[in-house]
Structures are given as structure tokens and as C-alpha cells.
Amino acid sequence: MPNGNLDFERPLVELESRIEELRRFTKEKGIDLSAEIATLEKKAAELQKEIYDNLTPGQRVRLARHPKRPLALDIIKLVFEEFTELHGDRLYRDDQAIVGGLAFLEGIPVTIIAEQRGRDTKENIARNFGMPYPEGYRKALRLMKQAEKFGRPVITFIDTPGAFPGLEAEERGQAEAIAVNLMHMSRLQVPIVVVVLGEGGSGGALAIGVGDRILMLENAQYSVISPEGCAAILWHDASFANEAAAALKITAKDLMELGVIDEIVPEPLGGAHRDATQTAANIKEAVLRNLQDLLKIDVKTLLEQRYAKFRKMGVFYRRKSADAESEG
Amino acid sequence: MPTLKDFFRSKPKYVTVHPIGKQEKREIPDGLWVKCEECGNLLFNKELERNMMVCPKCGYHYRVSARFRIAGICDEGTFQEFADDLVTADPLGFPAYPEKIRAAQEKTGLPEAVICGTCEIEGFPVVLAVMDFSFIGGSMGSVVGEKVTLAIEKALEEKKPLIIVSTSGGARMQEGILSLMQMAKTSAAIGKLNEAGGLYISVLANPCTAGVMASFASLGDIIIAEPKALVAFAGPRVIEQTVREKLPPGSHRAEFLMEHGLIDLIVDRRDLKETLAKLLRFHAPAQVGGGKADA
Numbered sequence: 001m002p003n004g005n006l007d008f009e010r011p012l013v014e015l016e017s018r019i020e021e022l023r024r025f026t027k028e029k030g031i032d033l034s035a036e037i038a039t040l041e042k043k044a045a046e047l048q049k050e051i052y053d054n055l056t057p058g059q060r061v062r063l064a065r066h067p068k069r070p071l072a073l074d075i076i077k078l079v080f081e082e083f084t085e086l087h088g089d090r091l092y093r094d095d096q097a098i099v100g101g102l103a104f105l106e107g108i109p110v111t112i113i114a115e116q117r118g119r120d121t122k123e124n125i126a127r128n129f130g131m132p133y134p135e136g137y138r139k140a141l142r143l144m145k146q147a148e149k150f151g152r153p154v155i156t157f158i159d160t161p162g163a164f165p166g167l168e169a170e171e172r173g174q175a176e177a178i179a180v181n182l183m184h185m186s187r188l189q190v191p192i193v194v195v196v197l198g199e200g201g202s203g204g205a206l207a208i209g210v211g212d213r214i215l216m217l218e219n220a221q222y223s224v225i226s227p228e229g230c231a232a233i234l235w236h237d238a239s240f241a242n243e244a245a246a247a248l249k250i251t252a253k254d255l256m257e258l259g260v261i262d263e264i265v266p267e268p269l270g271g272a273h274r275d276a277t278q279t280a281a282n283i284k285e286a287v288l289r290n291l292q293d294l295l296k297i298d299v300k301t302l303l304e305q306r307y308a309k310f311r312k313m314g315v316f317y318r319r320k321s322a323d324a325e326s327e328g
Numbered sequence: 329m330p331t332l333k334d335f336f337r338s339k340p341k342y343v344t345v346h347p348i349g350k351q352e353k354r355e356i357p358d359g360l361w362v363k364c365e366e367c368g369n370l371l372f373n374k375e376l377e378r379n380m381m382v383c384p385k386c387g388y389h390y391r392v393s394a395r396f397r398i399a400g401i402c403d404e405g406t407f408q409e410f411a412d413d414l415v416t417a418d419p420l421g422f423p424a425y426p427e428k429i430r431a432a433q434e435k436t437g438l439p440e441a442v443i444c445g446t447c448e449i450e451g452f453p454v455v456l457a458v459m460d461f462s463f464i465g466g467s468m469g470s471v472v473g474e475k476v477t478l479a480i481e482k483a484l485e486e487k488k489p490l491i492i493v494s495t496s497g498g499a500r501m502q503e504g505i506l507s508l509m510q511m512a513k514t515s516a517a518i519g520k521l522n523e524a525g526g527l528y529i530s531v532l533a534n535p536c537t538a539g540v541m542a543s544f545a546s547l548g549d550i551i552i553a554e555p556k557a558l559v560a561f562a563g564p565r566v567i568e569q570t571v572r573e574k575l576p577p578g579s580h581r582a583e584f585l586m587e588h589g590l591i592d593l594i595v596d597r598r599d600l601k602e603t604l605a606k607l608l609r610f611h612a613p614a615q616v617g618g619g620k621a622d623a
Contacts, residue, residue, distance in 0.1 A: 163542075165562030166571045167579060173590045174561035175538075179515055179546035186516030187523065202499070202508060203542045203561075210512050224499045224508040224539075233501065234423070248504045249420045258419065260505050310516050311477070313509040314470030315419035 006062050008051055012270070015044045048269055055219075058242030060251050061227055063219040064198045068273035070280070072114035072157040072197060073099065078280030079287065080105050083112065088139060092172065095136030096127045097160070098208070100143040105155070106288055108295075111147035113140045113208050114157035117198075130199075131164035134177035137207050141181050148190050153291055156208045159197040161226065163204030178207040185210035186310065191294035191302060193287050195265070196220045196252075212306050213290040214260065216252040217279070218267040222260070223250040260313060263290070364388055380597045389554050389597055391534060393436070394443045394460035397493055401456065401601050402447035409445040411478045414471045416440060418502075425502040432463045440471045441496070444479040446488070450605035452612070455483040458493040461535070465497035468540055472500070473510025476544060480517035480528075489527040489608055494545035497563075498538025511543035518547045527611045529604065532582070532591070537563050550607060551591045552600070553582035559591070 005013050019040050026033045055063070063069070076083050080103035088094040100113045115132065118124030140156075147154045163174055185192060185208075192211030200209070200222030216222065225233075230248055231240035249255070252264045265286045268275035294302065362371050367386035376383065380400055381390040398407055416439075418425045433439060441463035447456050457479040459466045468476075476492065483490035499507035521528060530548025532541075534557035542561055545551075553559055560580040567573055578584055585591045595603045 163561065165567050167567060167573055167575060170560055170562070170567075170580065170584075171588050173546075173588070175541040176546045176590060178542040178561070179511075179544070182512050182515035182543055183519040183522070183547055186512065187519045203511060203539060206508055206511060207542075210516070222505060224504055225501050230501055247420065247422055248501075250505065255505055258504075258506060260509055307516055307520065310509060310512045313513055314474055314506050315417045315503075316470045316474060317415040317417050319413040319415050 006059070006066065008055075008059055009270070012044060012047050012051060015040060015047060019044065052269055052271070056242065057221075057245040057249075057251050057254075058227070060219050061221055061241070061245050063271045063273075064221045066271060066273045069198055070272055070276040071119065072116045072159055074276055075157065075197060075280050075283060076103070076112060076114060078277060079284040080110070080112065086143060089135045089142055091138060092135045093133075095133050095139060097130050097132040097164070098136035098140055100139060102152075105284075105291065108291065109150075109152050110291075111143055111152050111154045112157070113143060113154065115160040115205070115208065117159060128164055130160045131162060131201075132160065132204060132207075133164050133169050134172040134174045137163075137177040137181050140208050141177075141184055144185065144188055144192075148188050151190060153191040153193070153295065154188065154211075155287060155291075156192065156194050156211065157197050158194065158200045158205045158209055158222070160201045160204045161199055162201035163207065178203050181207045182210055186306060187303065189299050189303065191291060191297075192306075193290050193294070195283060195287065196222050196261070201226065210306075210310065212294050212302060212309070213262045215263045215265050215283075215286050215290065216255060216261045217265050217272060217283070218252055219271050220252055221245075221250040222252075222255055223248050365390075382597050387555060387596065389534060389556065391461060391495075393462060394438065394458040394493075397458050397533070398443065398445070398447075398456065400597070401449060401458075401491075401493075401604065403449060403451065406448040407445045407456070408447065409443060410482070411444050411475045412439060414440065414474055416469060416471050419470070419506055420502070420504050422502040422504070428464060428502065436460060436463045438463050440475065441466045441468070442472045442475050444475050444482075446482070446486075449491075449601060449608060452489070452605065452608040453486075454489045454491050454608065455479050455486070456491050456493075459495045459533075459540070461495040461497075461533075464500065466495050466540070467497055467500035467507070468510050469500035469503040469507050470510065473507070473513050476510075476514045477517045480514065480521055480544075483526055483528070484517075484521050484524055487526070489529065489611060490521065491529045491531065491604060492544060492548075493531040493533055494536045494540050495533040496536055496538070496540035496545075498540060507539065511539050514544040515547060518544050522547075527608075529607060531600070531604075532557055532559050534558055535560075535563070537561065550593070552593045552595050552603065553585065553591050554597055554600075555582060555594055557582045559585050 022033050022037050083103040085101040099116045103112055115130050116127055117130035118127045144154050194209050194211040194214045196216040198220055202224050227241040227245040228238040230244035232238045255261045265282050268278045272279040362373050364383045366388035369385040381392045416429050442459045444457045457476055528548050530545050530551045532553040536545055537560045558580050564575050564580050582594050
């Protein structure tokens with residue numbers, strides 16, 4: 001992956017660098033190549049549309065994990081004002097795989113919870129590659145309870161390969177931390193808007209993912225198991241990850257059809273990494289619109305609707321009628 | 329205890345069990361005598377069954393079916409199953425999933441990986457849900473999630489204590505994200521039960537991991553585990569593969585969880601019914617004069 005570009009992006013990147021070369025040539029030598037440039041630009045736009053309209057689920061997985069994809073803090077800084085990070089679970093440690101804090105969204109004070117990966121190796125080690133420990137989830141819950149006390153809405157951002165699987169995580173009750181979050185989020189007496197930014201890795205994602213509205217970036221993924229993990233179990237070979245990604249139905253479009261998410265937030269053509277500012281603007285518009293709707297609903301109704309939302313998820317039959325109990 | 333067999337006449341003569349050891353798939357041969365997987369002592373098969381599939385010599389707990397557990401917990405003839413008409417769909421069109429379900433149904437005689445019902449335990453009416461590991465590793469898909477939620481809601485509506493015996497490898501991969509959402513659905517229902525002041529006792533049987541452990545199984549007011557049961561978010565194999573951490577012996581067993589303050593009690597299967605009854609008594613309305621005298 002030279003220059004951090006994915007293989008299916010490469011023809012486009014090559015074309016773009018040729019256009020750039022022609023421009024430079026025009027400037028340096030004073031020869032008018034605008035007709036040629038225009039032709040190539042048209043071609044590039046077509047190519048871009050062709051590539052990104054026809055991405056396979058496996059390719060989308062790689063976009064969701066793109067090394068240049070905007071991370072939670074990048075988005076937070078572009079969407080909110082005066083983000084002030086608050087640290088720690090008050091019990092054990094400050095887990096940097098989850099960041100939380102206060103901010104304003106167009107004047108509305110909100111609590112933000114986000115899973116945060118690192119941009120480089122050093123930061124990734126500090127943030128444990130975005131894989132939270134139990135104390136990360138407990139920090140999230142502490143801040144959500146604080147939000148409830150002060151009547152602040154909660155906005156969460158999901159981007160994690162999963163909850164950290166390790167001995168220390170077990171010792172400190174990883175399963176308990178996740179379960180308790182699911183339970184309390186389902187009853188939290190303030191609106192919750194969830195945004196799946198990049199990778200939604202199973203229980204580790206869901207642990208901050210129970211809310212009134214679930215939004216998902218166009219190229220994000222959300223899955224019960226990583227495609228690699230699924231392929232290893234199913235075909236005993238992690239290299240079948242592309243097949244697994246298709247079988248697991250993990251794209252935003254799939255999840256919309258399955259009734260698990262409420263809205264797909266469009267990304268700039270070519271993916272969020274090509275224009276973080278535009279991505280953030282799209283997120284801001286969607287979060288604000290949904291939040292304004294939710295703020296009109298009284299707490300009792302809000303909790304009833306949130307319960308009903310998750311209550312109906314799942315697909316099964318009843319033996320007698322043999323009709324699918326339609327969900328989603 | 330001849331009542332066990334009488335209670336479920338359709339049961340085969342021998343109960344299929346899975347030991348806890350490294351080779352998790354081994355089963356007891358259909359002979360008169362079996363050698364205990366743990367201590368190597370020769371045991372009379374009937375005696376082992378009478379002993380609730382716990383080795384009388386070393387206390388080793390064999391894996392047992394949901395039906396077997398129900399018979400061991402409920403007062404005779406009180407178990408009334410509900411929600412047994414829910415049938416698994418294949419919402420993702422996942423490769424070979426319908427075949428896998430059919431094979432599991434044939435192997436276990438169960439429609440899905442959990443059985444729900446109402447029953448009495450030493451006279452106390454409760455709602456009981458029991459999972460079965462032999463049905464696709466007790467994995468939770470839409471049907472398991474729905475049935476568990478129905479059990480929670482029934483406990484809420486009928487104001488009865490809830491007992492769930494969980495044994496599971498986690499969410500069911502073949503139903504993808506819908507399986508994951510069952511974690512939210514069941515936990516939300518427990519949240520409602522909690523607010524209403526309902527009692528929920530969670531019993532963890534071997535093994536209980538991942539999606540089930542990271543949802544309703546961890547949310548009991550009281551959490552009981554069977555001795556040496558493997559209980560974890562990520563099992564030892566997952567950890568060794570992904571993190572390449574060398575694990576100390578017994579790192580994921582009930583005793584380890586007890587030591588780290590994550591469960592309330594470790595209870596031998598042979599004492600489970602008595603323990604549950606005692607816990608139910610603590611939560612029964614107090615009677616003038618101190619209630620039932622305890623010996």
C-alpha cells in the first residue's frame with residue numbers, strides 16, 4: 001500500500017498525479033494544455049464514480065480502515081465547539097482508547113463519548129489501537145451518567161476493532177463493563193445519538209452504541225465479528241475475509257436494510273479520507289437534525305421508543321403461521 | 329432419582345455430555361462404566377447420572393443438556409414451557425446456515441439453544457430460561473435473544489423472580505449484526521426489570537463467554553457459577569491468538585472470577601436447587617414473626 005493508497009484507488013491516484021504534472025508543465029513552460037487537462041479531469045471524475053459506486057463489501061472494509069480516514073478526534077474538532085476532554089473512570093485508570101468530554105453543538109451543551117485510534121505507532125500504543133479496556137467503558141458510563149444528571153444529550157462515535165481481549169481485561173471484568181453499559185444506555189434519561197465512524201467491532205462497539213438514533217458513515221462497517229475472524233472460523237483461512245465481509249452484511253446499506261441503523265451519512269466521493277471537512281459537515285448536519293428531533297420528545301416517550309427500537313431487532317418465524325416476524 | 333427419566337420420557341437413555349478438558353468434544357461412551365475425564369476413576373454410568381453428572385470422586389462437572397438442568401432445578405411437574413414456537417430464520421442468507429440449524433435440531437432434539445418456561449422451585453414460582461451449549465455452542469441469534477427477552481418480560485409482568493442458566497460461546501455469527509443487537513435487546517429488558525425491582529439470578533454454566541457474557545449473563549443481581557466453569561469475555565484461545573499472551577492456569581475459570589470479585593457464588597450443581605430456593609426465600613415478602621424458621 002504505497003503512500004497509504006488502496007489498490008482500487010490506484011488508477012485514480014495515478015490519473016490525478018498526471019493531471020497535476022500537466023498543470024505544473026503548463027505553469028513552467030507556458031504551454032496551454034487546458035483542453036488535455038479538462039479531458040483528463042472528466043475521465044478522473046468518471047473513474048472515481050465508477051470505482052466508488054461499485055465497491056465490494058471487502059473494499060469498503062478497507063476504506064473503513066483507511067490509514068488516512070478521519071479519526072474521532074478529527075471529526076469532533078470539526079463538528080463541535082470548545083471540546084473539553086474529561087478523563088478517567090474514577091476507579092482504576094484513564095483509558096485513552098475512549099475519549100469523552102463536553103462540547104457545544106450549535107450552542108447546545110452535549111457530552112461526547114468516542115472510541116479513538118492512534119494516527120501513528122506511538123499514539124496507537126497509547127490508545128491500544130482503539131481497543132478499550134473495561135475502564136474505558138466505565139469512563140464512558142460515568143460521563144453518560146453525568147450527562148443524565150445535567151440533562152445533556154449524549155453523542156457517541158464508534159471506531160474500534162473491538163473490546164480488548166486480554167488477561168487484564170478479563171480480570172477487571174470486560175464482559176461486565178460492556179453489559180452494564182448496554183443496560184444503562186438503554187435507560188439513560190437523555191437523548192443519545194450514535195455515529196459509526198469507521199469500524200464497528202462487535203460488543204466493543206455496541207458498548208457505546210445503544211441510542212435513540214444510530215447514524216453510520218457511508219463506508220463504515222459494523223459487525224458481530226471481524227471478516228478475518230469469521231473467515232478463520234468458517235473457512236479456516238483468514239484470507240477469505242472478502243467473502244466473509246459479503247456474507248456478514250456489514251456495510252451501511254446492509255444495516256439500513258436490516259433495520260439496525262436509522263440513517264446513512266454520505267461521505268465525499270472517494271471516501272471520508274479525501275475530505276475530512278466535508279465529512280464532518282455531513283455528520284454535523286445529520287447529528288444536529290436528529291438531536292433537534294429528539295429534544296422535542298419527553299423523557300418517558302423517549303425511553304419507550306428506545307426500548308421498542310431494540311426490542312424489534314431480530315428476524316424469526318413462528319411455527320404455526322410460518323410467516324417471517326418482520327423486523328426492521 | 330428415577331424421576332429424572334420419567335419426567336422426560338422422550339429423552340434418550342444416555343445423556344450426551346461434554347467434559348471441560350482440552351478436547352472439548354469428547355463424550356461419555358454408552359457403556360455401563362465410564363472413566364472420569366478429570367480424575368481417571370472408574371464410575372458407574374448410572375451413578376454419574378444420578379449424581380447430576382458430577383463425578384462423585386473429584387467433583388468434576390460434565391456438560392449437560394438444558395432439559396437435564398431443568399429437571400434438576402424445578403419441582404417435579406411444574407415446568408411449563410413458553411415461546412417454543414419461535415423458529416430460526418436465515419436473515420442474511422448465510423452460507424450453510426439452514427443446514428447447520430437442521431443438524432443442531434436433529435442432534436439435540438431442541439428447536440433452538442434456549443428453553444424458557446415458568447416453574448416452581450421448592451414452591452416458589454419463577455420464570456426460568458436455560459441455555460443448551462450443544463445447540464451451535466449455545467450461540468445467541470434472533471430466536472435466543474427473543475426468547476430470553478420474552479422470559480425477562482414475563483418475569484416483569486407476572487412479578488416473578490427470573491433465573492437464567494447461561495452457557496454459550498457468544499453471539500451467532502451466521503445472523504451477523506442482528507445477533508449483536510440481541511445483546512442490546514436482552515440488556516434493555518433486564519434494565520426494565522431492574523427498575524421495577526425484579527429479582528434476577530444469573531447462573532453461569534461451563535462455558536459462558538463473549539456476547540452472552542457481555543450482556544444478560546453479567547447482569548444478575550446475584551451471579552452464581554458452576555465450579556471450574558470457563559467464564560470470560562474472550563476465551564483463552566482468542567486471547568492467546570490475538571494478543572499472544574501466555575495465560576496462567578485457571579485464568580478463565582469460575583474461581584478466577586470469584587477471586588477478582590466478578591461473581592457472588594460458586595455452587596456445586598448438586599446444591600444448585602437448594603441454593604436457589606434459599607436465595608428466593610431471602611427475596612420473598614417478609615412474614616410477621618421473622619418468617620420461616622431456618623434450621
